[in-house]
Amino acid sequence: MAQAIGPWSVILRSISISHGDGMRFLDFRQGGRARLGALVGVLSLVAVACETGDAQDVLSPAGEFARSPDRLWDLTFGIAVAVFILVEGILVFTLFRYRSRPDRKASQFHGNTKVEILLTAIPALILAGIAVPTVSTIFDLAEPREGALQIKVIGHQFWWEYQYLDEGFVTANELHIPTNTPVELTVEGGLIDRVTGDAQVIHSFWAPRLAGKQDLIPGHANQLFIEADDPGIYFGQCTEFCGLGHAEMRLRVYAESGSDFEQWVSDQKSAPEAPSGGSLAERGQKLFAEGQFREGLNCAACHAVEATPEDVAPNQGPNLAHFASRDTFASAIFKNTEENLKAWIADPASVKPGARMPALGLTESEIDAVVAYLKTLE
């Protein structure tokens, strides 16, 4: 999948031994607290992306905005390896050559000005050689791109919100982009957490194969360009420590060819189909929108099921439009299966530490109904 992998990435990756029995991280984390059934069947794309264990490999850039930093890396790392071999080599030679022996007398010199000037100048020149392409790449990456798709990214504790500014809808956690098109992400830390009323904290959006990371700082809007050459799923996660749920604030970027992406956009904008009368899903819809659970709350108090713009309440939690078409939920850490959803709704914070979604105390049959409803949101 990866193009233009530099020579060093091959060396480094060859010592990065892949492990495990395939792609299981869609599943709940294994173990007593959250053992929720094994994964059955895996998306083939996901399997391909991950069988070599390089889902977040920095050294396998998959688009222009990851590739130009990678070229700098190849240059710098190459020089660093050469310097490493040379200097450590001289060090080892010195240790061996001048080790104490009965006939060895230490020569008593204090320095050598010519050598010292030379050994100051050479590193300075090498560094200047790195400096020039570095500066030009910095400015190049900051250039605005014509015709870029505009998406606003907002970080929450602990999930991602994506606002498609041109199209006027929002979605969460799984970002869809067209291939071979620069995408301009305006990454912003919201000022106030819509759920807690606290100041929002800093997150950092990182999908390593598509671009370097960019911080989402409350009160600041930053620009980040990403682009994918080929269709596929690109993994990433939050890389600025943001509290209890930081480790599980993951994300995915789905790159789709132009027509597939258009199709996805029009699907997103379509209204959800009402569940058929008398079905379990219909009961679930009622509970979702009108149920009176803990403190009189229901799901719809925080989650919209239509892809409304973010400023339309209710959108305190992730927007759930066409939720059933997503592979994952809860910031891309759980596979979107009925079992996992049931465990999640029963007590979110017990399966994902720090999750802000409250346990509303639904009965098992109520949970079944809500899950059945969510599954109709194709």
Next chain:
Amino acid sequence: MATAAYPTRRGFFTRPRSTTGKWSWFFTVDHKKIGIMYCVTAFIFFIVGGLEALAIRSQLAQPNGEILNAEVYNQFFTMHGLTMIFLVVMPMGVGLMNYLVPLLIGARDVAFPRLNAFSYWVFLFGGIFLYSSFFLGGAPDGGWFGYAPLNETLPGHGMTFYALGLQILGVASLAGAVNFIITIINMRAPGMTLLRMPVFVWMTLVTAFLLLFAMPIIAVALFELMFDRAFQATFFDPTQGGDPLLWQHLFWLFGHPEVYIMILPAMGIVSDVLPTFSGKPIFGYNAIVFAGAAIGFMGWGVWAHHMFTTGLGPVANSAFALSTMFIAVPTGVKIFNWIGTMWGGSLRFTTPMLFSIGFIAMFIIGGLSGVTHSIAPHDAQQQDTYYVVAHFHYVLFGGAIFGLFSGFYYWWPKAFGKLLSEKLGKVHFWLMFLGFNLTFGPFHVLGLNGMPRRIYTYVEGMGWDFMNLLSTIGAFVIALSALVFIANVVITRRRGEEAGADPWDARTLEWSTTSPPPEYNFEEIPIVRHRDDFWHRKYIETPEGEPARVLAGGAVATHEHEAGHGIHMPSPSYFPIVAATGLPLLGYGVIYFNSTGKALLVLGALVTMMGLFGWVLEPGAEERV
């Protein structure tokens, strides 16, 4: 006699007399005792911070670890960082400076002996204050960098302990910095010009200046954080017009010089150990000294390379990328000069020498990975991944800790009169060298393979499992090596080889007095005629340019009968420890700002004031009996 100049006062304001025995340690103002207390305390914290690291590594040994939950993990990685930086590497360096600087410059003590004791007690109490948070609802859990606004929204008292604990530790560092600057500038023996000072003294001077300017910056940031957390101020609260980026600028403007505060003392140690065991003067003394000073200056101009991903814009990113690259030049000069020092020598591979060589070999790796951070566009990939964790452990463990152990082995016989076992020392070195590389080498690969820092768990299938397991094994090898060191200390105390004054055939003044040195260090203040003066007393140069031993040159006074009479040394004092006791009380008072808290604030202020008044009013010296 010394006391003649002072009126004898009675009552409360007397000074303790005893300079031996258990209680003498509480009231001592002897730089050597204080230095030992610093090192011992820091070593205990080293074990605590190491245990936190073992817990962290055990949790990450395999995917979906179940040993620590997210809450405890966040406290552990935060406290591991704070401990290793503020309670281990810095105070170990300060401990060695304390012990050595007066000996190295031919002085009898530091300029302000009571201030020196005050520094130590504030450091100890600050450390205990910080760790008491574990028993008072939870330790700091926002990372050592404590970014705003997370540092304000985290519940509990953890981050308030952080703000006040670091503030208290900062007081200790500032007092120490002033003391070392004045001592080095004013108290050098006759003839000890600046450019004859041992490199360790030079690096102490640069470090002290860095502390003097860096600590006030973090003090401001911490006070602002304290007001935000405890008294509803809004310095960093973006919803009230504050700016989270302000914290980052203040923190790293302190935080990057802080890196050099940690590494420069180790560089000084290495620069004194290498010549001794190479049988040669240091290569390019002036270059090494000026490179250290240059690092001290340039260290102020690189802070924003911690912030390449915050959106500073291409101009600022370019400027800081360039300054970061070019700070590698003076660093490189040092490495070349250390190799130059060994070149042509006759190298004795003693344990201190091995640790110094280990320092150089590992610091090269850390320095080179540092250069790869300077290419800002790719730093956006490295930032906050294990690649960065690898880099700073190669610099601060492979660098600073190896350097400090080199110093411990080197000066142990001076401080305690007995040589640490070479055999165990070498086992210690090789285990630590192996364990270190096994632990932190894989971090490079993990980071480039996309593993972020500060995550308490990861899933299978990311390609991170094997390297994490390897690293955890390495961490336990390091722990084993620390046990070997402790065993070495215990065995040496029981039946170590007597060192004598100059066991290494060394070059600098501290070796011209007995091991351990008398309280007054030198019976007669030495008159310095050369750099490496002690060496020149032992050796003259033959017409062929080779050193020849001078008969009885460098003989060490034996300090037998009547020795030390008439030498005026500062008397011990009750008040440094009293003044220091008030600071943690003030800290608790702010944290629990209810009626109890306010009472603690008043009490803390009174205790500190009482300590300071007593300090001022006590007689200059007590009558010697």
